[in-house]
Amino acid sequence: MEKKMETxxxxxxxxxxxxxxxxxxxxxxxxQLLSLAESIVQAVNSAKPSEFFGHRVLTSNILYGKLDSKGxxxxxxxxxxxxxxxxxxxxxxxxxx
Numbered sequence: 001m002e003k004k005m006e007t008x009x010x011x012x013x014x015x016x017x018x019x020x021x022x023x024x025x026x027x028x029x030x031x032q033l034l035s036l037a038e039s040i041v042q043a044v045n046s047a048k049p050s051e052f053f054g055h056r057v058l059t060s061n062i063l064y065g066k067l068d069s070k071g072x073x074x075x076x077x078x079x080x081x082x083x084x085x086x087x088x089x090x091x092x093x094x095x096x097x
Contacts, residue, residue, distance in 0.1 A: 012028070013032040013068065014070055015071045043063050043078040052079050055093065062078070
């Protein structure tokens with residue numbers, strides 16, 4: 001089972017963007033995208049309480065390194081908030097830091 005997981009993770013999807021406004025693309029094989037989706041679920045289910053930019057949230061770093069480094073986006077942590085309002089508050093704290 002571990003050997004199969006190594007094979008599945010050898011290629012990673014990537015995120016890239018176009019020059020136009022509000023355009024970005026998640027690109028990968030079916031297997032790579034399904035593996036990323038499974039990793040997102042694992043990250044949500046394994047998140048632990050922590051403080052993130054002054055906000056009490058749940059975080060997980062399981063997705064670190066799951067995207068191909070050729071893309072313009074990488075994910076360091078998954079941050080789980082309690083509400084849409086807290087999501088906006090965390091976003092603006094990070095954005096303005």
